[in-house]
Amino acid sequence: MTAGLWEKWLLPGFWITIQLTLYSALFAAVVAFGVGIARTSRLWIVRFLTGFYVEVFRGTSALVLMFWLFFVMPLGFGFQLVPMWAAVLALGLTYGAYGSEIVRGAVAAVPPAQREAAIALSFTPAQRMRRVILPQAIPEMIPPFNNLLIELLKGTALVSAVSVADTTFAAQLSRLATGDSLEIYSIILVMYFVLAFVLTRLMRLLERRAKAGLGQAPDKRAKGPALTRKPSGARKTEQSSDLITAGGAQ
Amino acid sequence: MNWDWDVAKDFLPELGDGLLITLEATALGSVLAFALGLVWALAFRSPTRFVRWPVAAVVEFIRNTPLLVQLFFFYYVLPTWDIKFSALTTGVIALGLHYSTYTAEVYRAGIDGVPRGQWEAATALSLSRGRTWIAVILPQAIRRVVPALGNYVIAMLKDSPMLALIGVVDMLQKARAHGASSFEYIEPYTMVGIAFILIAYPASLLMRALERRLGH
Numbered sequence A: 001m002t003a004g005l006w007e008k009w010l011l012p013g014f015w016i017t018i019q020l021t022l023y024s025a026l027f028a029a030v031v032a033f034g035v036g037i038a039r040t041s042r043l044w045i046v047r048f049l050t051g052f053y054v055e056v057f058r059g060t061s062a063l064v065l066m067f068w069l070f071f072v073m074p075l076g077f078g079f080q081l082v083p084m085w086a087a088v089l090a091l092g093l094t095y096g097a098y099g100s101e102i103v104r105g106a107v108a109a110v111p112p113a114q115r116e117a118a119i120a121l122s123f124t125p126a127q128r129m130r131r132v133i134l135p136q137a138i139p140e141m142i143p144p145f146n147n148l149l150i151e152l153l154k155g156t157a158l159v160s161a162v163s164v165a166d167t168t169f170a171a172q173l174s175r176l177a178t179g180d181s182l183e184i185y186s187i188i189l190v191m192y193f194v195l196a197f198v199l200t201r202l203m204r205l206l207e208r209r210a211k212a213g214l215g216q217a218p219d220k221r222a223k224g225p226a227l228t229r230k231p232s233g234a235r236k237t238e239q240s241s242d243l244i245t246a247g248g249a250q
Numbered sequence B: 001m002n003w004d005w006d007v008a009k010d011f012l013p014e015l016g017d018g019l020l021i022t023l024e025a026t027a028l029g030s031v032l033a034f035a036l037g038l039v040w041a042l043a044f045r046s047p048t049r050f051v052r053w054p055v056a057a058v059v060e061f062i063r064n065t066p067l068l069v070q071l072f073f074f075y076y077v078l079p080t081w082d083i084k085f086s087a088l089t090t091g092v093i094a095l096g097l098h099y100s101t102y103t104a105e106v107y108r109a110g111i112d113g114v115p116r117g118q119w120e121a122a123t124a125l126s127l128s129r130g131r132t133w134i135a136v137i138l139p140q141a142i143r144r145v146v147p148a149l150g151n152y153v154i155a156m157l158k159d160s161p162m163l164a165l166i167g168v169v170d171m172l173q174k175a176r177a178h179g180a181s182s183f184e185y186i187e188p189y190t191m192v193g194i195a196f197i198l199i200a201y202p203a204s205l206l207m208r209a210l211e212r213r214l215g216h
Helices: A003-038 A044-059 A062-077 A083-109 A112-120 A125-162 A167-178 A181-213 A239-247 B005-044 B049-063 B067-081 B087-112 B116-124 B129-166 B171-182 B186-214
Strands: none
Touching: A003 A044, A003 A083, A003 A125, A003 A167, A003 A181, A044 A083, A044 B186, A062 A083, A062 A125, A062 B129, A062 B171, A062 B186, A083 A125, A112 A125, A125 A167, A125 A181, A125 B067, A167 A181, A167 B067, A181 B067, B005 B049, B005 B087, B005 B129, B005 B171, B005 B186, B049 B087, B067 B087, B067 B129, B087 B129, B116 B129, B129 B171, B129 B186, B171 B186
């Protein structure tokens, strides 16, 4: 590894990975909340369309979707996205579909009495969602969202296949330049791991904040030096099954 | 959108060939993930921390780093150590190893879910350690986690196109090759995407039904 490779490729690549993770996570969060809440709609057509979206995007592979957006969209529909945004779109739509299941599960897990109380107080549906349901549902969503965020971070490595110059892409170039595969791939694996570790810590902090807002203490962590939450076992709520599905969400 | 049915018809046999490879990689990867995951899960319960901690650290590291990078790691680093595998074998190893870190957690949850009384009964019957595991604990633990394991098989199926990036001739690679030689991109890529949905959706319905049957 020479200093030039670091400055010209690996560090900018790492920055691209961080940016991709943040933008895709934001986009996925918007999709997840929008679709997750729409799936509880009273209109069957809304439920059907959002359900269709979720099944399609959970059913297909993120990599195939990325190739599709990258190669088929320009030919078939005559407009081309900048590779970076095609990647954000693909990741956001895929992980948004998984996230919407988390949102739906957490909203459904709020005790029905809360909803009934809000109706009795003649809240409008929007007020009910914003003032009563979501504040209680969001703290429950954070641990599964954390798992999904790590999956998303790992998913960003796929963008190197459509020539976005992220960390993995930079590693490929460095390997071609120096031929030292072991060193380069070890370094970037550690880089990804550190990023995952930092993100997990941040999400823990967020969870503690959100739970404190409700006057609850955060769950005691399961034993072991695990970064991510245990996918199942610890929590036997409706979300636990979604969590398992979301585990290998690419 | 200018869809050409003739191109789609031409690509169909290639898609079939690729599908076989995709399924083969998924099946072999699953077997490896199930077996290795069980090894990790048992190691988590080892009485000595000199086994528990290193295994937990390695599992955590593998789970929190991208499969794609691990794939490249195996593909480019193993040959420098004079270990030469075909692309498909390398891919299966990486896929299986990566997902074994997920299945390990599933097994762990299943084992933790076996009631204490079962352990005590096994002790009372003075079954040996091996017998306790094989005849009492694992059959009950694995039964409860079958749907969760199935979901990971589906996840592996959806991750298998990554193998195309190290040159395994799966569905995605067939589409890429077809596009590169004929500039026909629309039909192959769309068909590959639809093929994944056609396999993954019924499979996930099956897992959901199984989950209800086994009753959580």
